[in-house]
Amino acid sequence: MSTIAERAAIRRRIQAVGxxxxxxxLMVIMCLPGLWVVLAAFxxxxxxxxxxxxxxxxxxxxxxFAKIFGFGSDQVGIPVLAYFTNSMVIAMTSTVxxxxxxxxxxxxxxxxxxxxxxxxxxGLMLFRAVPGIALSLPIFMLWSRIGLIDAQLGLIIVYVSxxxxxxxxxxxxxxxxxxxxxxxxxxVDGCTRWQAFWKIEFPxxxxxxxxxxxxxxxxxxxxFALASQLTRTTDSKTLPVGLMDFTAQxxxxxxxxxxxxxxxxxxxxxxxxxxxxxxxxxxxxxGVKG
Amino acid sequence: MASIMLxxxxxxxxxxxxxxxxxxEIGHNEFVVLVGPSGCGKSTTLRMIAGLxxxxxxxxxxxxxxxxxxxxxxxxxxxxxxxxxxxPHMSVRDNLGFGLKIAGQKPKVIAERVAxxxxxxxxxxxxxxxxxxxxxxxRQRVAMGRAIVRHPDAFxxxxxxxxxxxxxxxxxxxxxxxxxxxxxxxxxYVTHDQIEAMTLADRIVVMxxxxxxxxxxxxxxxxxxVNTFVAGFIGSPPMNQLPGHIEAGQVVLADQSRVxxxxxxxxxxxxxxxxxxxxxxxxxxxxxxxxxxxxxxxQVATLDLRIALAEPLGMESLIYTTIAGQEVQxxxxxxxxxxxxxxxxxxxxxxxxxxxxxxxxxxxxxx
Numbered sequence: 001m002s003t004i005a006e007r008a009a010i011r012r013r014i015q016a017v018g019x020x021x022x023x024x025x026l027m028v029i030m031c032l033p034g035l036w037v038v039l040a041a042f043x044x045x046x047x048x049x050x051x052x053x054x055x056x057x058x059x060x061x062x063x064x065f066a067k068i069f070g071f072g073s074d075q076v077g078i079p080v081l082a083y084f085t086n087s088m089v090i091a092m093t094s095t096v097x098x099x100x101x102x103x104x105x106x107x108x109x110x111x112x113x114x115x116x117x118x119x120x121x122x123g124l125m126l127f128r129a130v131p132g133i134a135l136s137l138p139i140f141m142l143w144s145r146i147g148l149i150d151a152q153l154g155l156i157i158v159y160v161s162x163x164x165x166x167x168x169x170x171x172x173x174x175x176x177x178x179x180x181x182x183x184x185x186x187x188v189d190g191c192t193r194w195q196a197f198w199k200i201e202f203p204x205x206x207x208x209x210x211x212x213x214x215x216x217x218x219x220x221x222x223x224f225a226l227a228s229q230l231t232r233t234t235d236s237k238t239l240p241v242g243l244m245d246f247t248a249q250x251x252x253x254x255x256x257x258x259x260x261x262x263x264x265x266x267x268x269x270x271x272x273x274x275x276x277x278x279x280x281x282x283x284x285x286x287g288v289k290g
Numbered sequence: 291m292a293s294i295m296l297x298x299x300x301x302x303x304x305x306x307x308x309x310x311x312x313x314x315e316i317g318h319n320e321f322v323v324l325v326g327p328s329g330c331g332k333s334t335t336l337r338m339i340a341g342l343x344x345x346x347x348x349x350x351x352x353x354x355x356x357x358x359x360x361x362x363x364x365x366x367x368x369x370x371x372x373x374x375x376x377x378p379h380m381s382v383r384d385n386l387g388f389g390l391k392i393a394g395q396k397p398k399v400i401a402e403r404v405a406x407x408x409x410x411x412x413x414x415x416x417x418x419x420x421x422x423x424x425x426x427x428x429r430q431r432v433a434m435g436r437a438i439v440r441h442p443d444a445f446x447x448x449x450x451x452x453x454x455x456x457x458x459x460x461x462x463x464x465x466x467x468x469x470x471x472x473x474x475x476x477x478x479y480v481t482h483d484q485i486e487a488m489t490l491a492d493r494i495v496v497m498x499x500x501x502x503x504x505x506x507x508x509x510x511x512x513x514x515x516v517n518t519f520v521a522g523f524i525g526s527p528p529m530n531q532l533p534g535h536i537e538a539g540q541v542v543l544a545d546q547s548r549v550x551x552x553x554x555x556x557x558x559x560x561x562x563x564x565x566x567x568x569x570x571x572x573x574x575x576x577x578x579x580x581x582x583x584x585x586x587x588x589q590v591a592t593l594d595l596r597i598a599l600a601e602p603l604g605m606e607s608l609i610y611t612t613i614a615g616q617e618v619q620x621x622x623x624x625x626x627x628x629x630x631x632x633x634x635x636x637x638x639x640x641x642x643x644x645x646x647x648x649x650x651x652x653x654x655x656x657x
Contacts (some may be wrong), residue, residue, distance in 0.1 A: 187370060
């Protein structure tokens with residue numbers, strides 16, 4: 001005898017299984033290429049290129065990493081360390097600058113009334129909508145005139161301008177969520193506006209600022225198209241551009257390329273992990289009702 | 291502790307005037323309530339006293355200092371906000387001590403003052419919680435505690451109870467009153483709730499459209515409203531207002547029925563003058579069910595009314611009926627149940643009725 005309650009329970013169960021399956025499929029599609037890259041990084045080139053493909057790794061090795069850093073018997077002439085340093089310096093610096101401007105701009109858009117405010121905001125958003133690659137030629141010509149081709153500073157400027165609209169937009173949203181009365185209460189309590197900002201509003205927007213920072217960092221860290229135009233040598237080449245070094249005229253060193261891809265992925269993963277606590281927490285606005 | 295004085299205070303936003311040159315003197319340790327409908331300028335006025343809004347014209351004095359150009363932190367006031375504005379990332383203890391810490395007080399002094407305030411408000415158990423872990427009433431108390439630890443010259447309250455449910459509102463109202471009796475300080479309190487105004491205030495300031503309509507003790511404002519707006523705003527349910535005109539010493543209402551002019555106003559009316567007769571629901575009651583009806587027959591009018599609707603409230607009922615074609619509310623005191631359609635003989639306490647000029651809406655009493 002199947003009662004209505006039983007049938008409802010069965011339907012719920014089918015729905016749950018269906019949802020789980022859909023999620024699983026989606027995750028497989030998203031994660032499998034990444035997994036393959038990571039696996040390939042630890043396998044010899046011979047195994048990667050084997051036909052028919054070897055699905056389950058037979059032997060794992062750290063050789064690929066050793067050789068791109070110039071250790072071991074078969075060295076690869078790619079200055080990974082220099083690329084890594086370039087990437088770090090460029091991504092970090094442009095993120096910090098984009099965050100400083102984003103916090104200032106976001107706060108201004110959230111709190112102050114000024115002329116052309118809406119127009120300015122719309123302009124920033126529109127700028128964000130322009131694909132960066134569309135600007136690559138003008139930027140290239142401009143940079144070549146003023147000598148910023150193949151310079152870290154050149155890329156930093158480009159990445160800051162790429163990131164600023166986004167950081168302003170995101171941080172503006174977070175400041176808007178914080179009631180103005182908190183800053184007012186702090187001012188009545190004896191703070192200057194500046195103190196009220198640093199002691200009350202900034203800590204409360206911290207999660208938003210962290211999120212903006214992660215996004216800005218990842219954008220700069222992963223960017224390839226513009227970097228491939230504007231960099232030439234170890235003076236400024238970043239990791240994604242460096243990946244191209246593994247493709248020679250007739251061969252592609254898949255093992256080395258995958259090892260370097262892992263090196264690119266790991267810092268981004270670590271950063272996201274460190275900051276994810278902030279992304280989730282800090283959003284408890286219990287002090288204010290309404 | 292200090293007095294607060296407003297001299298011709300104006301607030302404009304561009305071309306729009308929110309406050310039209312108001313004058314008000316708030317005495318040392320006085321509890322003054324600014325009351326009015328939303329948009330009347332009461333909150334703006336309070337925020338100008340706090341320094342959170344610029345003052346467009348006139349002067350604000352706290353004590354004997356003109357504070358127009360002082361930022362909030364230099365005015366030595368504290369404020370309780372409608373949404374409490376507790377700092378969500380700090381414990382109750384840090385919320386309470388924040389102002390003292392900013393002022394550079396020693397940790398020992400801060401701890402003492404926080405303990406003192408927590409004791410007054412019954413927060414001692416909650417000091418280590420964060421605002422998110424508190425109930426509405428507790429948050430309200432923390433907001434008040436944050437105001438009192440600094441021993442300011444004046445407290446400003448901006449609709450502090452409007453986020454609470456009715457029962458809690460009653461409790462907190464009593465606590466605020468108690469607080470004023472323990473920590474004697476000047477208080478300026480903004481609300482749109484006339485019951486809060488009546489129960490808390492030493493003096494009520496009724497505002498409308500950026501003007502002060504009337505200033506007085508709760509009883510003055512209740513018993514002698516200067517115009518029909520104040521009459522309708524203060525008192526619940528509101529005063530019944532019946533239009534009519536004066537003829538031979540009597541008020542002739544819309545349906546030609548006649549009511550004698552209240553004796554105390556006899557000399558103040560003109561023949562033919564258009565007036566509004568104001569009678570509070572408490573002053574219209576079925577015979578034998580009134581409260582404090584005048585003994586003197588000359589002070590009482592008697593008429594038969596049909597009951598349209600009755601709302602029993604236990605020991606009293608609110609009755610809806612019609613006088614001169616207009617719906618009026620009346621009060622029946624006592625546990626008697628009345629039915630719609632029933633006709634009863636009502637008494638009207640003329641001694642306490644009001645007359646307003648229909649054109650200026652001003653009370654004839656003050657003219």
